Amino acid sequence: xxxxxxxxxxxxxxxxxxxxxxxxxxxxxxxxxxxxxxxxxxxxxxxxxxxxxxxxxxxxxxxxxxxxxxxxxxxxxxxxxxxxxxxxxxxxxxxxxxxxxxxxxxxxxxxxxxxxxxxxxxxxxxxxxxxxxxxxxxxxxxxxxxxxxxxxxxxxxxxxxxxxxxxxxxxxxxxxxxxxxxxxxxxxxxxxxxxxxxxxxxxxxxxxxxxxxx
Numbered sequence: 222x223x224x225x226x227x228x229x230x231x232x233x234x235x236x237x238x239x240x241x242x243x244x245x246x247x248x249x250x251x252x253x254x255x256x257x258x259x260x261x262x263x264x265x266x267x268x269x270x271x272x273x274x275x276x277x278x279x280x281x282x283x284x285x286x287x288x289x290x291x292x293x294x295x296x297x298x299x300x301x302x303x304x305x306x307x308x309x310x311x312x313x314x315x316x317x318x319x320x321x322x323x324x325x326x327x328x329x330x331x332x333x334x335x336x337x338x339x340x341x342x343x344x345x346x347x348x349x350x351x352x353x354x355x356x357x358x359x360x361x362x363x364x365x366x367x368x369x370x371x372x373x374x375x376x377x378x379x380x381x382x383x384x385x386x387x388x389x390x391x392x393x394x395x396x397x398x399x400x401x402x403x404x405x406x407x408x409x410x411x412x413x414x415x416x417x418x419x420x421x422x423x424x425x426x427x428x429x430x431x432x433x434x435x
Contacts, residue, residue, distance in 0.1 A: 260381030
C-alpha cells in the first residue's frame with residue numbers, strides 16, 4: 222500500500238513461489254502479463270578465458286560438482302560462485318529458470334551493518350576477478366552497472382542478443398511482468414497494463430532501455 226492506497230500495478234520479474242503463496246494466503250488473485258524481454262546472464266572477469274558454459278555446467282557449478290575453472294576449459298583456479306539474496310529477482314530466476322529444483326550450495330556470507338540491527342549476515346555480492354562467476358539481468362549491467370572489466374558468458378554457445386531473445390534462442394530468456402489484482406482488470410492498473418502492451422507503450426519501453434516484446 223502506497224500512501225494508504227493499494228498499488229495499482231507492479232512491474233517486476235517473475236514472482237517466487239514464496240511471493241505467490243503470500244498472495245494466495247492474503248486472498249489476492251493476481252494477473253501476470255509479460256511486457257518486455259530480458260536475458261538472465263552469467264558474468265565473469267573479461268580476462269577469464271572461458272567464454273561459454275552449458276546449462277548443465279552452470280548447474281554443476283552451483284551444486285558444488287564443478288569447483289575449478291579448468292574443469293570447463295579455463296585456468297587452474299578455484300571458482301568463486303556468487304549468489305543473491307533469497308526472493309530477489311535474480312535469485313528467483315536462478316532457482317526456477319536454471320536450477321529447476323536442484324539444491325544450490327550454501328552461499329558465501331559476509332558481515333555487514335544494516336541500519337539499527339548492527340552487524341548481520343548477508344549473501345556476499347559479486348566481486349570481479351578471473352575466478353568469479355555471478356548472475357544478474359542484462360538490463361542491469363547494460364544500463365545501471367556498466368563495467369568494462371566484466372564480460373557476459375554465452376550459454377550453450379548462444380549470446381543474449383535482441384534477435385536471440387525475441388526468437389527464444391538464448392536458453393535463459395526471461396521477461397518482466399506487469400502484475401495487477403484480478404479485481405482491478407478494468408480499473409487503473411488493468412488499463413495501464415493494456416497501454417504497456419500497445420504500440421505506443423512498447424515504444425516507451427524501448428526508450429527506457431528494455432527490449433519490447435515486438
